Amino acid sequence: MPILEVKNLSFIYGVGTTFQKTAVDNINLSFEKGEFIGIIGHTGSGKSTFIKQLNGLLRPSSGEVLLNGENIWRNSKKIRDVRFKVGMVFQYPEYQLFADTVYKDIAFGPENMGLNSEEINKKVLAAVDFVGLSHEILEKSPFEISGGEKRRTAIAGVIAMDPEVLILDEPTAGLDPRGRELLLSQIKTYHSKRKNTVILVSHNMEDIAKTADKVVVLANGKAEMFDITREVFKNSESLERVGLKVPQITEIMEKLKNKGYDINPGILTVTEAENEILRILGEWGKC
Amino acid sequence: MLTDITLGQFFPGESLIHKLDARIKILLTFVYMLITFICSNYFSLTITLCSVLFVIFLSKIPIKMYLKSMKMILFIILFTAIINFFSGNGEPIFQWGIFKITVDGINNSIFVSLRLTIIVLTSSILTFVTSPTDMADAIEHLMKPLSAFKINVHDIAMMMTIALRFVPTLLEEADKTMSAQKARGSDLESKNITKKAKALIPIFVPLFVSAFRRAYDLATAMECRCYKGGEGRTRMKILKIVPLDVFAVLFTLAIGIMVIISNTFYWRW
Numbered sequence: 001m002p003i004l005e006v007k008n009l010s011f012i013y014g015v016g017t018t019f020q021k022t023a024v025d026n027i028n029l030s031f032e033k034g035e036f037i038g039i040i041g042h043t044g045s046g047k048s049t050f051i052k053q054l055n056g057l058l059r060p061s062s063g064e065v066l067l068n069g070e071n072i073w074r075n076s077k078k079i080r081d082v083r084f085k086v087g088m089v090f091q092y093p094e095y096q097l098f099a100d101t102v103y104k105d106i107a108f109g110p111e112n113m114g115l116n117s118e119e120i121n122k123k124v125l126a127a128v129d130f131v132g133l134s135h136e137i138l139e140k141s142p143f144e145i146s147g148g149e150k151r152r153t154a155i156a157g158v159i160a161m162d163p164e165v166l167i168l169d170e171p172t173a174g175l176d177p178r179g180r181e182l183l184l185s186q187i188k189t190y191h192s193k194r195k196n197t198v199i200l201v202s203h204n205m206e207d208i209a210k211t212a213d214k215v216v217v218l219a220n221g222k223a224e225m226f227d228i229t230r231e232v233f234k235n236s237e238s239l240e241r242v243g244l245k246v247p248q249i250t251e252i253m254e255k256l257k258n259k260g261y262d263i264n265p266g267i268l269t270v271t272e273a274e275n276e277i278l279r280i281l282g283e284w285g286k287c
Numbered sequence: 288m289l290t291d292i293t294l295g296q297f298f299p300g301e302s303l304i305h306k307l308d309a310r311i312k313i314l315l316t317f318v319y320m321l322i323t324f325i326c327s328n329y330f331s332l333t334i335t336l337c338s339v340l341f342v343i344f345l346s347k348i349p350i351k352m353y354l355k356s357m358k359m360i361l362f363i364i365l366f367t368a369i370i371n372f373f374s375g376n377g378e379p380i381f382q383w384g385i386f387k388i389t390v391d392g393i394n395n396s397i398f399v400s401l402r403l404t405i406i407v408l409t410s411s412i413l414t415f416v417t418s419p420t421d422m423a424d425a426i427e428h429l430m431k432p433l434s435a436f437k438i439n440v441h442d443i444a445m446m447m448t449i450a451l452r453f454v455p456t457l458l459e460e461a462d463k464t465m466s467a468q469k470a471r472g473s474d475l476e477s478k479n480i481t482k483k484a485k486a487l488i489p490i491f492v493p494l495f496v497s498a499f500r501r502a503y504d505l506a507t508a509m510e511c512r513c514y515k516g517g518e519g520r521t522r523m524k525i526l527k528i529v530p531l532d533v534f535a536v537l538f539t540l541a542i543g544i545m546v547i548i549s550n551t552f553y554w555r556w
Contacts, residue, residue, distance in 0.1 A: 057466050080472055088470040095460075096467040098492035108489065112472030143496070157471060 001069050002030035003197050004054060004086070004165055008063035011049050011221075015061070023049040025221035026063070031165075031199070036191050038212030038229065039201045042243035046221040047201050048091075051167050054199075055086035067165075084113050087163030091170045093154030097142035102133075102153050105142050109161040127160035130190045132182070148179045155183075159190065165197040166190070172207060184211055209233060209247040209268040217242065230266040249273050298415050302347040303531065305416045309425035311532045315539050316413045322543050323405045331549040332401055338542045339408050348415050356411045357404065364403045371396035419451035421524075428526060441517025449505070457498060464493050 011024040023046045031037055041047045052058040053065055056072050056079040064071045072082045087109075090096070099105035106127060110120040128135065131152040137145060142153055155171060168187065172180040188211055191198045202208050208215060208229065215232040217225040219242035225232050233239070236246045236254060245251065253267040253276065261280060267273050299305075304312075319339070326332040343353060375392025382388075417425075427444030434440050468489045469475060477483050 052466065055470060057469060080474070083470055084472055088467075090463065090467045090470070093467065095497055096464055096489075096493050098489045108468075108473075109471040112474065161471065 002066075003033040003068060005030040005066040005069075006054070006063065007066065009050075009053060009060050009065065010062045011046075011053060011058060012061045013049075023221050024053070024060075027221075027223045029216060029223055029226055031197055033164075033197055034195050035197055036188075036211055036213045037197070037199045038208035038215040039199060039218060040203070040205065040208055040215060040244055041218030042203075045218045045242075047218055048169065049221075050218065051088065051169060051199065051201060054165070054167060055088050056082045057088070080112075084109070084161050085163055086165045086167065087158040087161050089155050089158045089166070089168045089171055091173060093158075093171075094147065094150035097150060097154060100141055101139050102142050102145065103138040105153060106138075106157045106160050109157055113161060123160045123162060124156075127156040130159055130186060130193075131156045132186055148175060151175065151183070163196070165199065167199040167201070169201045170203065171200070172202070172204065180207070187211065205233075205245055205247040206249075209250070217244065219243070230268060233268060234266045296414065297418050298348050298352065299418070300347055300416065302345060302416070304342060304346040304412065306531060307416075307535055308526055308528055308532045309417050309421040310428050310526060311528070311535055312413055312417055313422070313425050313429065315535060316409050318539050318543065319409045320406055322539075322546050323402050323409075325543075325550065326402070326546055327550050329398075331546040332398070332405075334542060334545050334549065336401065336405055338538075339405055339412075342412055343408065346412055346416050352415065353408060353411055357407055360403070360407055364400045367403065368396040368400040371399050419454075420448055423448035423451060424522075424524070424526065439517070441520075445517070453501070456501070457494070460497055461490065461494055464490050 006027055006029050009024055009027045010022065013019065013021045013023055025046075027050065039047055039051070049058065053060050056065070059073060064073070066072070067082060067085060072079065097105050099108060103124060106124045107120050110123050115123070124138075125135075128138065133149060133152050133156065137149060137153075142150060145153070151171070155168070158166065171187065172183055175183060184207055187198065187200070190196075200208065200211060212229050214227065215225070215229050216223055217232060217239065224238070224242055225235070233246045233250050236251065239246055246254070247268060249270050249272075250267055253263050253273055254265070257263040257265065262283075263276055263280065267276055319335070323332075323335055326335055343350065372388065372392050372395075373386050375387075375389035375395055377389045377391045379387035379389050414422075423444050426447065427440055430438075430440045430443070465473075465475065468486075473486050473489055474482055475486050477486065
């Protein structure tokens with residue numbers, strides 16, 4: 001049974017006004033437990049509206065969201081429990097920090113879950129380790145730490161709830177290249193250690209190519225594609241049609257292939273490209 | 288959701304009412320309110336109501352939006368209507384303890400609720416068809432005479448423009464913060480009042496922090512573009528009275544005269 005499934009999901013903003021707009025248009029998808037899903041789509045493609053329905057922040061105009069096979073809106077009083085199971089890190093999450101210490105901010109979610117202080121402490125420390133924050137920072141105010149640390153604090157605040165599905169909306173936006181690299185590898189580590197489902201929303205094709213097992217392509221509120229990452233990035237033409245691109249390295253390798261080199265399609269990372277080029281050079285050496 | 292607030296919302300459009308000069312729109316809204324208060328019988332009130340409905344029709348904004356803005360003050364209208372209903376003078380038709388219903392009371396309550404309805408509708412028309420910047424511009428023009436009393440009209444208008452400009456931004460930000468805290472299990476839907484108040488702290492703290500940050504950024508951006516107050520500043524859009532505006536004034540005056548005439552001829556219910 002898939003952990004998270006959406007059936008005929010649609011969302012319409014401003015019904016009956018001049019601003020009426022279909023943001024999500026009849027989407028059918030299912031995510032298995034332990035998968036790392038990437039969601040790509042250009043600005044206004046309905047990404048945010050889509051993910052907000054996965055944890056019940058928005059109620060679908062029609063269709064349903066099934067968590068472990070059960071419609072999350074079946075009992076709308078229990079919707080908070082859904083939000084603990086489907087953790088959501090928003091874009092620029094550092095702007096939601098509010099508590100007087102980093103520790104208290106991270107503990108906010110687990111506290112709302114009604115855990116005792118011992119469990120809270122355990123979860124907070126585990127989350128802090130996942131995002132690589134030092135323990136000295138815990139007693140500082142979230143307003144006096146650096147931007148990168150704030151981002152990590154905010155992400156830890158969601159991880160601390162120990163959700164079954166973790167959704168991250170552009171977690172690397174505005175970080176420098178090193179910070180971006182580090183954060184992505186930490187998310188990867190979190191995914192492989194906890195064996196939880198992670199959904200990563202991003203504009204950055206390189207990030208997606210490096211991390212995701214499967215990719216959803218959203219365009220105009222519709223799910224244009226849903227396949228394993230390598231297959232999706234083989235369709236550079238259809239991706240360009242919906243305003244997206246394949247990763248730079250994939251594009252370069254494709255151009256080389258078009259020049260007549262015998263390169264396998266769907267190269268996703270620089271390391272893969274390196275191996276492929278070495279393989280071809282090796283074949284040349286033989287003759 | 289917060290974005291559902293319609294009172295004071297602007298709907299861009301190309302209708303005749305949209306095209307009117309903002310100063311004229313503001314003045315005529317006041318005139319309309321005045322006319323509504325002059326009305327002393329059902330006949331003159333009907334004339335006013337019909338003309339307001341006509342303007343609503345011209346504004347090409349769905350009637351649903353107007354009803355939505357009515358909904359927000361429905362309670363006030365009902366409340367005043369009920370008070371008036373039981374406090375009329377004259378012969379009671381029905382009496383139960385201190386509650387008595389008179390013809391006078393019934394008339395009064397219908398009259399008052401109609402009046403309030405018209406006033407809400409007219410002010411809704413004004414905000415629906417006038418963009419916030421136009422509105423602030425027009426208010427600056429209309430307040431010009433005050434500069435004789437050493438009041439810096441430009442600064443007030445600029446502050447108003449900025450405040451209006453940031454209402455949607457802050458609402459959106461509040462919405463985002465609320466979503467983020469709800470995603471961490473913040474109990475905003477709780478019926479318990481202390482729990483609810485406590486749940487507001489995680490929303491207000493980030494909101495204040497970001498409001499200050501935005502104010503600071505905006506001040507820097509304005510200084511970068513050499514803003515130093517109203518002196519010597521020219522305008523991109525210059526407000527101009529066109530025949531359409533004259534027509535609107537004449538229309539309103541005609542309604543006003545009709546109301547006064549019907550007041551004098553039907554001076555009682």
